[in-house]
Amino acid sequence: MNARLVVEREFARERPPVLLLAGPVLVRTLGIAGIPLIVASSDARAPAFSSRYCGGRCVLASKDDPDALLCDLLEVGDRLSAQFGRRIPLMYGDDFFLEFIVTHRQPLAGRFLFLLPDPHTADALIAKDRFQEFAHERGLPVPRSVSWENLAVTALPVLAKPRSKSHWRDSELREHFFIGDSKAVVFPTGREAALQPLIERNRNQLTFQEYVCGDDRQLWSYHGLASDQGKILASFLGRKLRTSPPITGESAFIELIHDDERSTFARQLAEQIPLKGPFKIDFKTDCRTGSHALLEINARFNLWHYLGAVNGINLMQIAYDYLLDGRQPGPRPYSTSKRWLCLRYDFRAYRAMAALGELSFVRWIASILSTNIVYDIFAWTDPAPLLMTWLNRFARKARKVFGLAMQALKRYPSMES
Numbered sequence: 001m002n003a004r005l006v007v008e009r010e011f012a013r014e015r016p017p018v019l020l021l022a023g024p025v026l027v028r029t030l031g032i033a034g035i036p037l038i039v040a041s042s043d044a045r046a047p048a049f050s051s052r053y054c055g056g057r058c059v060l061a062s063k064d065d066p067d068a069l070l071c072d073l074l075e076v077g078d079r080l081s082a083q084f085g086r087r088i089p090l091m092y093g094d095d096f097f098l099e100f101i102v103t104h105r106q107p108l109a110g111r112f113l114f115l116l117p118d119p120h121t122a123d124a125l126i127a128k129d130r131f132q133e134f135a136h137e138r139g140l141p142v143p144r145s146v147s148w149e150n151l152a153v154t155a156l157p158v159l160a161k162p163r164s165k166s167h168w169r170d171s172e173l174r175e176h177f178f179i180g181d182s183k184a185v186v187f188p189t190g191r192e193a194a195l196q197p198l199i200e201r202n203r204n205q206l207t208f209q210e211y212v213c214g215d216d217r218q219l220w221s222y223h224g225l226a227s228d229q230g231k232i233l234a235s236f237l238g239r240k241l242r243t244s245p246p247i248t249g250e251s252a253f254i255e256l257i258h259d260d261e262r263s264t265f266a267r268q269l270a271e272q273i274p275l276k277g278p279f280k281i282d283f284k285t286d287c288r289t290g291s292h293a294l295l296e297i298n299a300r301f302n303l304w305h306y307l308g309a310v311n312g313i314n315l316m317q318i319a320y321d322y323l324l325d326g327r328q329p330g331p332r333p334y335s336t337s338k339r340w341l342c343l344r345y346d347f348r349a350y351r352a353m354a355a356l357g358e359l360s361f362v363r364w365i366a367s368i369l370s371t372n373i374v375y376d377i378f379a380w381t382d383p384a385p386l387l388m389t390w391l392n393r394f395a396r397k398a399r400k401v402f403g404l405a406m407q408a409l410k411r412y413p414s415m416e417s
Contacts, residue, residue, distance in 0.1 A: 002061065002068065002071065002072055002075065003040075003058055003059065003060050003061070003072035003073075003075055003076050004044075004057075004058065004059040005038075005056065005057075005058045005076055005079065006056060006057045006058075007038065007055070007056040008054075008055060008056055008057070009036070009055040009056065011036050011055065011084070012036075013084055013085065015036060016036070016080070016084040016086065016088045016089075016324070017035075017036040017037050017038050017055060017056065017080075017088060018030055018035060018036070018037045018038070018088065018089045018090070018091050018320060019037075019038050019040055019058070019076065019077075019080065019088060019089070019090050019091070019112065020037045020038065020039050020040065020048075020091050020092075020093075021040050021041070021090070021091070021092040021093065021094075021097045022039075022048065022091065022092060022093030022094065022301065023046070023047065023048050023093065023377075023385075024047055024048050024051055024377055024382070024385035025093075025303045025306045025376060025377070026091070026093045026301055026302075026303075026305065026306065026316065027039060027048045027051045027053050027054060027385075028051065028053060028306055028309075028379060028382060029301075029305050029306045029309045029314065029316045030053065030091075030316050030317070030320075031051065031052070031053025031382075032053075032309055032310070032314070033309065033314050033316065033317040033320075035316070035317060035320050036055050037053065037054065037055055037056075038054075038055060038056035038057070038058055038080075039051070039054045039056070039057055039058065040058040040059075040060055040073075040076070041058075041059065041060065042059070042060045042061065042062050042063050042069070043059075044059045045388070045392055045395075047377070047384075047385040047386070047388040047389045047392070048385060049388075050384035050385055050387070050388045051382055051384060051385050052381075052382050052384065053382065058076055060072045060073065060076075063096060066100065069100070070100075070104055070107070070108075073108060073111075074107060074108070074111060076111075077090075077108070077110075077111025077112050078111060080111075081111055081112075087110075087111060087112050087113045088112060088113065089112065089113045089114065089319070089320055089323045089324065090108065090112035090113065090114045091114070091301055091316065091319070092114075092300055092301065093300060093301045093302060094300070095126070095298075095300070097300075098126065098298075098299060098300045099126050101114065101116065102116060102119070102122045102123065102126065105119075113323040113324070114277070114323070115226075115227075115228060115276055115277035115278075115319070115322075115323065116276065116277050116299060117273070117275055117276045117277065117279075117299050118276070120134075121134070121273060121275070122299060125297050125298065125299050127163060128161060128162065128163050128207050128296075129163045129207050131296075131297075132145045132207065132209070135294065138272060138273055139272070140269060140272070140273075140294050141291075141292065141293055141294055142209070142293065142294045142295075143159070143209040143210045143211070143212055143293050143295075144209060144210045145207065145208065145209045146158055146190055146208040146209060146210065147208075148194075148203050148208070150190070151190040151191070151193055151194040151208055152190060152191050152194040152195075153190070153191070154189060154190025154191065154210075155189050155190070155191070156189065156190070156210055156211070157186060157187065157188055157189065157210070157211035157213070158186070158187045158189065158190040158193050158208050158209070158210060158211055159184050159185070159186050159187075159208070159209055159210070159211040159212075159248075160184060160185045160187065160193055160199065160206050160207070160208050161183060161184035161185075161206065161207055161209075162183075162205060162206060162207075163204075163205055163206060163207055182245050182248045182249050183248055183249065183250070184248040185248065186211050186247060186248060190208070193208065212284045212286050212293045212295075213286055213287050213288055214284055214285060214286060214287035215246070215247065215287075216240050216241065216242055216243050216246055216247060217239065217240070217241065218284050218285045218286075218287055219239070219240040219243070219282065219284050219295075220237065220238070220239055220240075220259075220262055220266070220282070220283050220284070220285070220292075221237070221238040221239070221240065221254075221280060221281070221282050221304060222235065222236075222237050222238075222262070222263065222266030222267070222270075222280070222281040222283070223235060223236055223237075223238065223278075223279070223280050223281075223302075223304050223305065223308065223315060224236075224267070224270055224275070224278075224279055224281075224315070225277065225278050225279075225315045225318050225319050225322070226270060226274065226275045226276050226277060226279065227276070227322065227328070228276055229274075229276075230270075230271060230273075230274025230275065230276055231271075232267055232270060232271065233318055233322060233328055233329060234313060234315060234318050234329050234332045235263070235267065236256055236308050236311075236313050236315075236334050237256065237257055237258070237259055237262060237263045237266070238254055238255060238256050238257065238304055238307065238308075239254065239255055239256075239257050240253075240254050241253040241254060241255060241339070241367070242346055242349040242350075242353070243345075243349060244342075244345035244346065244348040244349040244352070245348070245349070245352055246349060246352050246353060249345070249349070250342070250345055251303065251304075251340075251342070251345070252341070252342050252345035252346040252348070252349045253339065253340070253341050253342075253346050253349070253367070253368075254304070254307065254339065254340045255307075255336060255339045255340075255371075256307060256308065256311050256334060256335070256336045256338075257336055258336065262283075262285075262292070265283070265292050266281045266283060269281060269294060273297075275297070275299065277299060277319075278299065278300060278301050278305075278315060278319060279297060279298065279299050280296075280297065280298045280300075280302055280304065281294065281296075281297050282294075282295045282296040282297070282298075283295055301315075301316060301319075303340065303376065304340075306340065306374065307338065307339070307340040307374065308334065310338050310374050311334045311335040311336065311337065311338050312332070312333065312334045312335050313332045313333075313334035318332075337371075337372055338371075338372045338373070338374055339371050339372070339373055339374075340373075340374050340375070340376070341368065341373045341374070341375055341376070342375070342376040343375070346364075346368075350364040377389055
């Protein structure tokens with residue numbers, strides 16, 4: 001077997017572990033529910049391996065070698081299914097593994113338990129250009145798309161975003177045009193977007209749509225788990241308080257809320273498609289009209305599930321019970337007392353908002369200190385992943401400095417000359 005599988009704890013046959021392709025946040029989401037798990041990663045130094053909840057480690061082939069990666073997962077699946085006498089749940093927390101599992105769903109489904117949307121739906125959720133067409137087929141309320149040919153004559157604000165998130169972080173646009181961790185770029189008009197040379201050169205990697213007006217507090221996130229029949233088993237609604245960069249960036253400060261009208265809107269969309277398995281529906285309320293526009297749907301587990309779990313609704317636990325035994329939960333009320341914070345991103349968000357006069361330092365600090373916080377990587381009860389994260393960063397910087405020093409030495413004239 002090429003994958004290195006090290007099991008550090010005894011797992012009960014009647015309660016098999018999850019094979020988890022994700023980081024510390026989702027490790028904790030399973031761990032606080034008492035669900036056994038094995039972390040799998042292509043990175044031998046992945047911080048999730050150091051979590052107190054990690055009962056086993058599996059080092060896989062590189063993501064750059066998908067054939068070897070698939071072979072590793074199939075071999076691990078064969079070994080674990082033989083050990084427990086049944087397929088075990090497979091859970092995943094990023095777009096790469098979502099797309100990978102969608103692509104190889106047939107062989108992986110013979111070894112693992114997981115739940116994905118139908119192939120046509122899953123493909124449309126991954127590729128944003130196909131999603132636009134899919135949304136029109138299903139009658140979903142998405143912002144109007146703008147073709148490249150019509151972009152230069154569009155006088156309204158336009159949002160540009162990647163067609164696919166796969167390999168997006170290594171792209172030219174991501175490196176030189178999308179600021180920080182921005183997921184999209186907003187232009188005052190379509191004409192201004194069309195005049196950007198970098199946008200024009202990479203237009204085949206982008207989709208364009210009319211921008212829905214409103215700040216971060218108009219961004220809503222509905223999370224659920226749907227059965228293989230498309231029935232919503234459990235769900236919760238969240239709101240982004242701040243993102244980095246504002247409007248188009250990664251979540252920095254988020255909370256759960258109760259809002260029947262918005263929850264009903266998103267639930268009806270999920271059932272209309274229908275979605276299956278874990279999902280996240282992002283939508284935005286137009287500050288001018290009050291109408292809601294569907295922005296994006298993801299079919300995987302994500303950081304919001306940790307916030308849900310600490311507030312009383314653990315969708316990963318519900319998924320585990322459903323995958324293993326077909327168990328369907330009763331009503332699951334949830335609290336809104338705890339918020340999730342990524343301090344690094346939130347500090348960037350504060351600086352951007354402060355530069356525009358939208359947020360003072362005192363108000364920023366007060367918003368954090370006045371609430372019960374859980375963090376993206378750090379936890380008092382599970383500190384090792386944060387330590388490993390910093391050690392990895394230090395090692396990367398040390399290697400970079402050493403490499404630069406060696407290059408300088410090679411350029412320096414030798415004593416003999």
